[in-house]
Amino acid sequence: ITINKTGNMDWMIQLKQNNIVLEKGKKYHVSLKAKSDKARTIMWALQRDGSKDDNWIPYSDTIRFNVTPEFQTFEKTFTMENATDEHVIFTISMGAVSDKQIKETHTVVIDSVVVEEVKE
Numbered sequence: 645i646t647i648n649k650t651g652n653m654d655w656m657i658q659l660k661q662n663n664i665v666l667e668k669g670k671k672y673h674v675s676l677k678a679k680s681d682k683a684r685t686i687m688w689a690l691q692r693d694g695s696k697d698d699n700w701i702p703y704s705d706t707i708r709f710n711v712t713p714e715f716q717t718f719e720k721t722f723t724m725e726n727a728t729d730e731h732v733i734f735t736i737s738m739g740a741v742s743d744k745q746i747k748e749t750h751t752v753v754i755d756s757v758v759v760e761e762v763k764e
């Protein structure tokens with residue numbers, strides 16, 4: 645993703661996947677690889693689709709991580725504590741994360757995104 649300006653909100657630039665199913669009480673593992681030609685912070689969340697009622701609760705918490713010019717793997721395991729949701733949105737936000745606006749053109753690369761149930 646080539647970004648000219650981040651804007652002033654973290655969600656102003658997002659990569660999204662809709663309609664992910666998360667079931668109450670199940671454990672999930674999320675991993676992805678990311679890099680950027682400008683060191684910066686990006687974030688991801690598996691969250692409720694709040695497009696109808698502005699309730700964007702992040703089921704996975706909101707995970708912020710620092711990217712550099714070298715690929716790094718970022719991962720988290722969490723348990724779905726809320727009711728089963730069949731319309732979860734996975735968002736990777738690359739706007740002004742942590743209120744840091746970036747006005748220089750840069751490229752963020754996301755690869756090998758996995759969201760999977762952990763079988764115990």
